[in-house]
Amino acid sequence: MMGKVIGEGVLIVLILMIVSENVEAQPKSILINCGSNASVNVDGRRWIGDMVVNNNVTLNSPGVVASTDALSGSSIYEPLYRTARVFTASLNYTIRGVQGKYFVRFHLCPFEIVDHNVNESSFGVVVNGMKLLSEFNVAGKISEKNANLQNSERNSSLFFLVKEYILDVDDGLLVIEFVPSRNSFGFANAIEIVPVVGELFDGSVGKVGGGNLSLAGHGMETMYRLNVGGPEIQSNEDPDLRRIWEVDSSYMITENAGVGMKNSSNITYALVNDTSVAPLLVYETARAMSNTEVLDKRFNMSWKFEVDPDFDYVVRLHFCELMYDKSNERVFRIYINNRTAADNLDVFVRAGGKNKAYHLDHYDSASMRMGMLWVQLGPDTAAGAAGTDALLNGLEIFKLSRNGNLAYVERYNSAGNSGSKSKSKVLWIGVGAGIASVAIIACIGVFVFCFCKRRRKESSDTKNNSPGWLPIFLYGGGAAVNSTVGVKGSNGNQKLYGSVASTGAGKRFTLAEINAATKSFDESLVIGVGGFGKVYKGEVDDGVPAAIKRANPQSEQGLAEFETEIEMLSKLRHRHLVSLIGFCEEKSEMILVYEYMANGTLRSHLFGSNLPPLTWKQRLEACIGAARGLHYLHTGADRGIIHRDVKTTNILLDENFVAKMADFGLSKDGPAFEHTHVSTAVKGSFGYLDPEYFRRQQLTEKSDIYSFGVVLFEAVCARAVINPTLPKDQINLAEWALRWQRERSLEKIIDPHLKGNYCPESLSKFGEIAEKCLADDGKSRPTMGEVLWHLEYVLQLHEAWLNMDNNNNNSTESSFSRVEVEQEHSNQDEEA
CATH class of the missing domain: 2.60.120.430 (Galactose-binding lectin)
Known part of the structure; x- marks a missing residue:
């Protein structure tokens, strides 16, 4: 009997050992919390921080750690999305002890990162020699997903991406390499490596x-x-x-x-x-x-x-x-x-x-x-x-x-042929394009040489003439006329600082002038930071305040925006467009000098700062000013100009709170007469981007109309257009406000500072025009002239309400006619 008991005990031990070995042999998931020195429990699993010492996971370069407290409730993975590993150079994760087929998932959730614009992030990913991503832009992909989803179907993946791959690992080693694109950066919030069980593929x-x-x-x-x-x-x-x-x-x-x-x-x-x-x-x-x-x-x-x-x-x-x-x-x-x-x-x-x-x-x-x-x-x-x-x-x-x-x-290409379908064809096309390029460059060089020689000859009697010609001077439609610039120094004597181009692009400042105006780019004078670069407050020409925008000299995108900005502003003049005073293009610097707008951006007066809230009338006037500027852009040139980046941070307010449109670095000429749109790569800002433009890559002035509709709702609700900290149905302002507007209940979500201080009829009309701007089909949206007309009518309603007794509120709309509003609009256009 004793022997039987012992035998059974040995058998149980053997069974337990076999089961234990099988459990240990079963591959386990490896879960990495990027940019963190702590481990967190998420969805019932333990995610190990990539800064925690781990024998299975090593990181070849620390990169930069970024974190935020602004995320809340965006998904079940929200704790993982509070941190990120940011890299501007190649970065490798090496994972040991993996063998077989695995799901490899990258969790990517863009949030505000100091000194980095996540909208411009671009990077690639290579795993064990297999290229998974190349020049990938997370924010752009999220925008694409937004555009493709119906309003009623927005889900938890709306503000983060999970890129999933199924890969074979043969040698027990998984090397994940993140490679930033040129002059850009990348980031990752979490990496998930899950073994494929069963016969899945x-x-x-x-x-x-x-x-x-x-x-x-x-x-x-x-x-x-x-x-x-x-x-x-x-x-x-x-x-x-x-x-x-x-x-x-x-x-x-x-x-x-x-x-x-x-x-x-x-x-x-x-x-x-x-x-x-x-x-x-x-x-x-x-x-x-x-x-x-x-x-x-x-x-x-x-x-x-x-x-x-x-x-x-x-x-x-x-x-x-x-x-x-x-x-x-x-x-x-x-x-x-x-x-x-x-x-x-x-x-x-x-x-x-x-x-x-x-x-x-x-x-x-x-x-x-x-x-x-x-x-x-x-x-x-x-x-x-x-x-x-x-x-x-x-x-x-x-x-x-x-x-x-x-x-x-x-x-x-448009014919559906692959660029790599015929290598010889590509080669000959490349050779032909190269020859044509050389010929064109040679012609341009001859033209430039002859032009410079003629200009020098004409100005040979003037010693202080500029020694050469700069291509930027051609912006505005003509050649530059150089003249000596005299600026008074501190002792009252005139000092010579350089030359100025008397073109539509304004004055060409020397770098010495810019250094004097900004105290050598003193950080205490920084009043803003954007994708182009930092903006400084400075004084030019005897104390005239100016906003001086300095680009990163290494930024290719900055060069394109610099050229576009000068090209556009050299032919634009309107009281509701920020004026370009001049520019500086010296020693690899790209600097633009604008009129100074004392009250900053419209957004800063709506939320996110300690500035006093704007009244309903001030908000209406700001929207009207911006609409006038955009209306001029759309109609003031032969083909019109599409701003392409309409948002509250690009609407600036002067000392009298007069609104002006700014930042034309992404602007494009409108379509030619025989065309309906401009085919171009998608550019713009997340939350304001026209979904139709994103889907079709066909730009029209109605894309600006959509963005302006978002601005209108932002002005009345005084909140960010994208806020991942809110419940899912409130994250996107345009969708959230549009739902309330369609129920004719916009007053329930307006800025609390406006409660009781606005004309209900004016708010109703305001919501209607904002709703029309956000129509899914661009053809169904109004023109900017129609938007402007309605906004002026809304302002008239509110002003009449302010001047009436409370007992007469119901008769406000009948107190003046639309004919009067239209006449006022006509007069203002003539004045512009």
């Missing part, structure tokens, strides 16, 4: 149109992951692999084509190996065709996705029959990019019954030529099913690597 995939593709040796990027017909599924609801499943309605061509359905019955996987494919929550909801009795049997449920050209894609479809308990009740076809991927599909038959989770994978290469991927489900009438219906529970799209690359860099 094994074997081969059937190709649309025939054939198979082996997934072995391919890296993958998750492009889309949707819970079709159901709510968003957070990572903690997918405990094995921690995936996020978005709602699908924003990607549907016609949302009403499919109706959501739900079944709370016990659902099981059709195959034992499928347990890691998707959580059961995905299969509990679905979308089925909403009208199965239509006469046109070609009616489909359709989803459209923007994808990167020059890559192949795996489309994974998740199914579970939730309604029918027999076959031939729901038979349909699957189309990918308008080609049949599967026909005669009966989920009940394929999965082996009702409430059985099942998935299909399809490989497609057609999207490499299109930059767009379509998924459609529709009835298969040839199958003779009892009904004409289709069903889908979940959808995933994965990008496959090509030649060790997952980063989208190369773009296709």
